[in-house]
Amino acid sequence: MSSNAVQGWQLTRFDDGIVLAALDLPGKVNIMDDHFIAAMESLLGHLETARDYTGVILTSAKSVFLAGGDLKRMVQSRAGQEASLYAYFENLKSYLRRLERLGRPLVAAINGAALGGGYETCLACHHRIALRDMRLRVGLPEIEFGILAGAGGVVRLTRLLGFEKAVPFLTEGLAADVSTALEAGLIDDVADDAEQLIAKSRSWILAHPQARQPWDRLDNALPAHKLDAAQRRALLLEPGKLTRRLAGSPAEFAAQRTMALSAESLSMDFDAALRYETRVLIELLRTDYARNQMQAFLDRKSSKPAAAQKVAA
Amino acid sequence: MPSENAYIFDAIRTPRGRGRRDGALHEFKPVTILASLLRSLQQRNGFDTGAVSDVVMGVVTPLGEQGGVIPKSAAQLAGWDESVCGLQVNRFCASGLEAINIAAQRVMAGAPELMVAGGVESMSRVAMGSDGGPWQEDPETAFKVGSVPQGISADLIASVDGYSRHQLDEWAVRSHERAAKAGHDGAFKSLIPFQDGVGLPVLARDELVRANCTSQALAKLEPSFVKMGAAGFDDIAVSRFPAVRRVEHVHTAGNSSGIADGASAVLIGSRAAGEKQGLRPRARIAATAVVCTDPTLMLTGPAPATRKLLAQAGLSIADVDLFECNEAFAVVVLRYIKELGLDEGRVNVNGGAIAMGHPLGATGGVLVSMLLDELERRDRRRGVVTLCAGGGMGIATLIERV
Numbered sequence: 004m005s006s007n008a009v010q011g012w013q014l015t016r017f018d019d020g021i022v023l024a025a026l027d028l029p030g031k032v033n034i035m036d037d038h039f040i041a042a043m044e045s046l047l048g049h050l051e052t053a054r055d056y057t058g059v060i061l062t063s064a065k066s067v068f069l070a071g072g073d074l075k076r077m078v079q080s081r082a083g084q085e086a087s088l089y090a091y092f093e094n095l096k097s098y099l100r101r102l103e104r105l106g107r108p109l110v111a112a113i114n115g116a117a118l119g120g121g122y123e124t125c126l127a128c129h130h131r132i133a134l135r136d137m138r139l140r141v142g143l144p145e146i147e148f149g150i151l152a153g154a155g156g157v158v159r160l161t162r163l164l165g166f167e168k169a170v171p172f173l174t175e176g177l178a179a180d181v182s183t184a185l186e187a188g189l190i191d192d193v194a195d196d197a198e199q200l201i202a203k204s205r206s207w208i209l210a211h212p213q214a215r216q217p218w219d220r221l222d223n224a225l226p227a228h229k230l231d232a233a234q235r236r237a238l239l240l241e242p243g244k245l246t247r248r249l250a251g252s253p254a255e256f257a258a259q260r261t262m263a264l265s266a267e268s269l270s271m272d273f274d275a276a277l278r279y280e281t282r283v284l285i286e287l288l289r290t291d292y293a294r295n296q297m298q299a300f301l302d303r304k305s306s307k308p309a310a311a312q313k314v315a316a
Numbered sequence: 317m318p319s320e321n322a323y324i325f326d327a328i329r330t331p332r333g334r335g336r337r338d339g340a341l342h343e344f345k346p347v348t349i350l351a352s353l354l355r356s357l358q359q360r361n362g363f364d365t366g367a368v369s370d371v372v373m374g375v376v377t378p379l380g381e382q383g384g385v386i387p388k389s390a391a392q393l394a395g396w397d398e399s400v401c402g403l404q405v406n407r408f409c410a411s412g413l414e415a416i417n418i419a420a421q422r423v424m425a426g427a428p429e430l431m432v433a434g435g436v437e438s439m440s441r442v443a444m445g446s447d448g449g450p451w452q453e454d455p456e457t458a459f460k461v462g463s464v465p466q467g468i469s470a471d472l473i474a475s476v477d478g479y480s481r482h483q484l485d486e487w488a489v490r491s492h493e494r495a496a497k498a499g500h501d502g503a504f505k506s507l508i509p510f511q512d513g514v515g516l517p518v519l520a521r522d523e524l525v526r527a528n529c530t531s532q533a534l535a536k537l538e539p540s541f542v543k544m545g546a547a548g549f550d551d552i553a554v555s556r557f558p559a560v561r562r563v564e565h566v567h568t569a570g571n572s573s574g575i576a577d578g579a580s581a582v583l584i585g586s587r588a589a590g591e592k593q594g595l596r597p598r599a600r601i602a603a604t605a606v607v608c609t610d611p612t613l614m615l616t617g618p619a620p621a622t623r624k625l626l627a628q629a630g631l632s633i634a635d636v637d638l639f640e641c642n643e644a645f646a647v648v649v650l651r652y653i654k655e656l657g658l659d660e661g662r663v664n665v666n667g668g669a670i671a672m673g674h675p676l677g678a679t680g681g682v683l684v685s686m687l688l689d690e691l692e693r694r695d696r697r698r699g700v701v702t703l704c705a706g707g708g709m710g711i712a713t714l715i716e717r718v
């Protein structure tokens with residue numbers, strides 16, 4: 004076992020060639036901000052050139068695995084910035100894409116809350132194992148901010164679970180505890196303690212040297228016209244259910260666009276769907292509702308730092 | 317002569333995207349592509365959408381997200397008045413032009429209406445042939461009819477007529493050269509750049525065109541339909557045309573129409589209906605025709621359709637300034653030129669589907685818009701649009717500037 008330094012990470016290398024990468028960004032919690040981008044840049048730079056490792060375990064050196072996206076940046080979105088927002092998110096998303104295509108098995112060892120961008124990063128891993136911890140939550144709460152999980156979250160979760168099962172997590176923003184997450188398929192396995200978390204991650208990697216994302220199989224597009232009867236029924240019925248739940252709510256538009264994106268993403272190529280997801284995210288970022296929701300959250304956080312951390316966790 | 321003239325007030329199209337998963341329009345579902353074009357048509361012409369009685373659109377693979385009378389859904393998605401109807405038309409590759417002809421015939425029959433006609437196809441999302449049908453999936457029909465896939469038909473025609481691979485490739489090079497030049501010269505006035513939902517530019521030109529296409533590069537491409545032929549279709553073709561002895565496989569990805577995504581929309585109506593909306597006619601649809609020819613050769617409809625069309629209008633070839641013959645495969649155009657004794661310089665003058673792609677249901681309307689642009693640019697009067705279609709069908713429409 005040896006350690007070396009890559010900016011933003013604590014790296015450990017086991018004798019079997021597995022790299023344990025613990026995210027350790029400046030600040031109290033890991034956030035998907037510019038530090039994250041720099042950290043991904045340096046990690047990928049390292050892993051894409053190194054050939055001598057057998058797999059990667061992504062985890063956190065902090066109590067929170069990885070909190071969501073950079074709300075401070077997103078709250079500043081204005082009409083007229085579409086092109087720069089598009090470039091920003093496409094760049095951010097490219098790191099997750101590179102991660103899942105390193106050609107080595109990649110496990111998310113979720114040792115703390117993984118919400119929003121944090122869980123989206125887990126979705127870019129081939130296997131997800133979470134620590135059995137009463138307070139640990141995973142999920143995509145973006146809808147609370149009137150936006151969507153635009154770092155691949157909508158597209159990956161829909162492909163992973165199918166439209167019908169993904170929709171509640173996407174449009175209700177449920178933060179699932181570990182047993183709910185396991186049952187729903189948001190995670191694949193649980194570990195009783197930190198030691199077992201790493202042990203399970205290592206044995207999964209060794210057992211799956213050829214791991215690949217389902218969407219990186221040769222035929223990765225699922226044309227919607229090939230959906231089975233149950234799936235088509237879901238496409239027919241879910242919009243009505245959403246309207247019943249949200250009619251008149253200010254969150255209705257964001258939920259509608261999220262559901263529409265989830266459905267449409269199944270009719271196209273995976274990378275095309277990721278780009279399309281960025282476009283819909285920008286559409287939502289431009290709404291007053293999203294800006295107000297994000298601003299309100301930031302205000303709460305700055306006035307009550309301790310409580311805010313609890314929300315983020 | 318019809319009692320009422322059917323006028324074209326405008327004819328627009330999207331750029332044609334590469335119809336594969338890496339194509340620029342692949343992210344956008346067909347109803348979005350069509351709705352966005354309908355919005356552009358309204359914005360360019362400023363008509364009240366409640367004055368449009370029907371949106372008639374060709375769709376060759378009306379399945380899943382491309383199914384269910386998509387012209388009506390697109391009109392709704394575009395925010396058009398609830399009184400606007402929708403009709404989806406399928407005559408294989410002739411669908412878009414058939415849609416236009418249907419609208420024109422309704423006006424000629426006396427309906428004082430405005431209509432939008434054209435077509436839409438996302439071949440990247442709903443694959444060609446995925447709707448099946450008796451030729452493809454019913455053995456009884458297959459045994460009785462002996463139909464072969466269109467690529468085999470194209471190779472069979474070349475074998476029957478004696479066109480060489482080189483001749484076909486030469487036409488393909490011309491298609492690219494002409495398309496590239498026309499794009500560069502701004503000849504595609506009716507091409508509406510495509511934007512996404514937040515206004516970001518997505519595609520502003522026909523994506524498949526290769527300005528530097530050479531016959532040397534084309535000569536290196538493998539023929540596309542050898543395997544299919546060997547599976548038994550060559551035998552069927554030869555059994556119907558024993559004189560050829562064997563099918564020469566001369567069509568490739570380079571001299572066949574490209575797989576594409578796109579839409580077209582033509583605003584058609586009576587003079588009075590147009591006047592009410594302050595529209596000025598750009599042309600009139602003077603005649604329409606369909607024919608059906610040998611089903612195994614399948615792609616030989618355009619010349620007979622053109623002859624029938626001109627006979628109806630009491631005109632001869634010499635009265636027509638420009639021809640748009642859909643480049644389903646290079647041999648289709650070469651045979652068309654030869655059968656009618658045309659001057660090459662008047663056929664597909666701005667390139668065709670070999671260079672720019674053939675988004676099946678949309679192509680008829682695409683060709684009408686290109687033809688009208690070019691008649692205006694050259695200040696010429698008459699043009700013919702024609703396409704071959706499955707089963708041996710051919711369609712043609714005569715357009716006359718007013």
Ligand SMILES: CC(C)(COP(=O)(O)OP(=O)(O)OC[C@H]1O[C@@H](n2cnc3c(N)ncnc32)[C@H](O)[C@@H]1OP(=O)(O)O)[C@@H](O)C(=O)NCCC(=O)NCCS
Binds near residue numbers: 466467534572705
């Ligand atoms: C002919 C056909 C089967 C080819 O499909 P394809 O093999 O998937 O075609 P692609 O576009 O992938 O092109 C294949 C190769 O030819 C190359 N190519 C195509 N046009 C070229 C050109 N003008 N110059 C140089 N290379 C060219 C491509 O770059 C590609 O090379 P690559 O594999 O190295 O990338 C398909 O275009 C077809 O079916 N066309 C007819 C559609 C039809 O039937 N319509 C209805 C009419 S009735």
